[in-house]
Amino acid sequence: MNAMNLPDIAAQVAQQSLALEWVGMQQIAVPILFKGQPLPARANVGVSLDDGEARGIHMSRLYLSLEVLEQRPLTPALLREMLLGFLESHRGLSNSAYLQLSFEAMEKRPALISDLSGWKRYPIVIDAQMKNGMFHVELNVEVTYSSTCPCSAALARQLIQQQFEADFSDRLLEMSSVLGWLGSPQGIIATPHSQRSTANLRISLKEQVQEFPFSMLIDSAEAALATPVQTAVKRADEQAFALANGQNLMFCEDAARRLHLALLGLPEAAGFELEVLHAESLHAHDAVARSSWNWRQQQLQEA
Missing domain, CATH: 1.20.5 (Single alpha-helices involved in coiled-coils or other helix-helix interfaces)
Structure with missing residues (x-):
């Protein structure tokens, strides 16, 4: 059969006229170029269907447009270009475009004292959207650390x-x-409880940012907390980690405040939301604290 004669059901008129906020695909397997190396990722991609008479969008066009991610370095400019392409391929149908990328970055971390080092994974999610002609991108990073009550x-x-x-x-x-x-067991008869804790950081990036500040964000957060989880260690490193925990006793409120102040110093941030979760070893529930800041709101208040 001639390809020109194949039916295009999506081009038909919808049985019921109604615009839709988001139509697309989720959990698409895609490779991305991260620090010059290919990295497996998952993509959620979609557009608004503002023409309520249209039956559907052209999902294959969105899918094929993701190929550029394996050819060019991941930057805010690339995502903006892709979103504009989504809208161009859906001219007359869509006014908004969305792209979310999820992957795990790997950073090599040195031990505290010894010459050992090891790899740590940092889950990352990038949310980008083009809406009403405005481009917006957010960077989400998860950092794990130890907290002593x-x-x-x-x-x-x-x-x-x-x-x-x-x-x-x-x-x-x-x-x-x-x-x-x-130094005896009968002397130190009690020890404080510690827990592995998680900081989820959501950063709204300024429009002029050219590169994603992955490493800077992670480094700033771990320096503020002072007790990031370790990789390869010797006994001297473990002792140094115990010292760091003893010198940095933290409720979840303390951790949230430390991170808030650290993120205020991130030059790429236009705003942020953060959440810290202490998976308690004493209780069967978790302790959680949240904080946020938006530079646009602060500018309006100071004007």
Whole structure:
């Protein structure tokens, strides 16, 4: 059969006239170029169907347009160009276009003390949209870290003090005896509880940003928290990690405030939302804190 004679059902008039906000495809397997290397990703892609009389959109056009992701480096400019292409291929049908990319970035991290290093994965989601002629892109990154409960630490210290008083109240204090006691199981009878915690950071990027600040965002967050989870370690690294936890006791509120202040210093950010989740080891539920900031709103308030 001649291809020119194949039926185009999508071009038919809809049985019921109604515009739709989003029509497209989800979980499309695509390779992207990330730091010069191909990386597997998933894409959600769609457009609005503003012509309520149209039966459907041209999904194959959207699908084929994703091929550019394996040919060119991933930048905000590339995503803007792709969204404009989505609209051009749906001229007369759509006024808005959407693209979401999900993947895992790999960053090599050194140990705290030793010469070891290892790879960490950072789940990343990029949301881009072209709506009413305006381009907007957001970067979402997940960072894991350790959090030690300040309340638990205080309670543990109190128990240690009580044990010290019970063991030494009627004894002459000698340095060697105290040192031995501090290093014994009967001396340090309690320890504070820690948990693996997660920070989800959603950054709205300024229009003039040319490159995605993946590494800068991750580095800023981990430096602010001071206790990012480790990769390869020796005992000296594990001891240094215990010291970092002891010096950075954190409720979820503390972690959220640290991250908020750190993200305010990110020059590429036009605004952000963040959520920290402490998967508690004491309770069967999680502790959560959220914060946000928008530079446009602040400018209006200061004007």
